Amino acid sequence: MKLAITVVVLLLLTLPATSGLTQSPTGVLRIRVRVKADDAAPLRGLARKRFFLIPGTLEQNRALIDAIERQPLVTRDCYYRKLDASQALIDWLKAGDCESVYCREVEQEFVAGPKAVPEFAAAFVKSQTEFGGDATGRKWLTTNLDPNIRDGFYRDRQAVISTLLKQSAFPALSVMTDRNGTAYFTDLGPGTYVLSNVVPTELGQTAVSWNCEVQVKQGDLATEKPYLISNKKDRLVKCVGLEKPIPACN
């Protein structure tokens, strides 16, 4: 009888304390990334950038963080200049903050006419012949671009990220920010994580790295205020990035 009572008491003690609301065993981290290209520029949401959540503390991930910080940055402009890409292509990519040609639709004005991008124009001619029409030719012109021009910068960057993250003892999660700079990590086990962009983000004349420790609690449904990330210090900002000048091209 005593044993039965002891078991019941122990079971009751192990039950989670509930205060009306049922707690989920996992948590959610809502991040909002807001940046300023310079002091005069307005604060804006950092859109379409991937952030990683690495299990463990900063100290536990020290080797990885050191490797991230030591990793030389190849900027988009430097990569494409080295390939002798046209200025029109460099400008086209820059206008959309694109890491590859896939990120934007190639409109007619960039295929022919005064704003034409020479690489697109040449690929379009090949595609027109191959696919027998202007519409498919333009939509599918990326299939006739040189692979390095097409997405070499993106592939190199992915290779760097993948190599770096292999140093982490646990698999990292990743999400991409929406146009407001918001993103959600869901189904997170409670504990400590390192939030990182792994590869510095170009912001005008500087590049920013974020590597911050965050605590995830169970039961958070992201109804609270978001975890604010920025390159500028502020009392509400919980993760301030390390900003360095953009390196010169080699």
Added chain:
Amino acid sequence: MKIIILITLISVSFLQRVDYSRFSHATKKHQAECKTCHTVPTKEWSKTSTHPDIVDYPDHSACVSCHRAQFFKGAQPPICSVCHSKTSPRNEARYAFRNPASPLQFKIEFPHDKHQDVIARLFNTRKPGIDLAHAPAQQQNYNNCTICHAPTEIVDDMHGAVAKVFKGAPTNHDSCFNCHWKSQQPVAGDCNGCHKLAAPYNRAEFPTRISSKFMHEGGGEKSNHVLECTACHINITKSKTLRGLKPDVPITACTECHNKEGLRQDVSKELAGIDKNRAFTCVYCHAPNVGSLDPPASHYLIAERPPLKRKDIK
């Protein structure tokens, strides 16, 4: 004894009889390289398609090399009915490719996260003069989810009216091959790169609708629902596979506008309706089949109240 053996043999041969009117990719001898039978693109694709694609069944040679006996069996060989709608030597009519009545034999492997990195931004859907709640002043034609998920017209199950509700899924290779035609892996000829053999299944035309009154193109005069897809479908950018992937929209995506002080209190109002009458049906977002269930805890959390079950309301 002899009779028993004879019956057994006849039964076994009867049970093992192959139904040649059904083609299965799972048959071991059908698992050679896809190009053994399918040509990419189909010859004369331009007659039926705007882009190079597989738009027809393989030629007779793909079948006859092994199935000569079945090919010339009787006036109406069952094997012909795999592709042909009329089994007659004088009739070439074929089912649409692929036959929508046949179960699917492959599942698609599509990593949303990889694609999100190279695409993913709102297509310029703003109407002149309309200012979206969260849209930046200038937008460009970024490639985004609508490359594959275009608005689809369906018959609204509640009102019987045709409505543009859910975003469709691709039904041809147009949106794949514009990148994966010949250089970006997996390329057009590498069918296994995306198509994985699976147990035959019938794809639901549309996902189960929970908030069936939601319209992607809606949101009042300002079309406030026309947002970047990932603003509400928060888990898509982390998804490496289609397995287990759900539309995954948290209630917070709705209540940023629909349950905000000074704005609207749509969730709180309906919960108050249940307080007054436990048979109350939530109809603002849901059809009666969903609206008559117990509201989930997340809805009560949004309304800053402890969750309740209808049966516990006096």
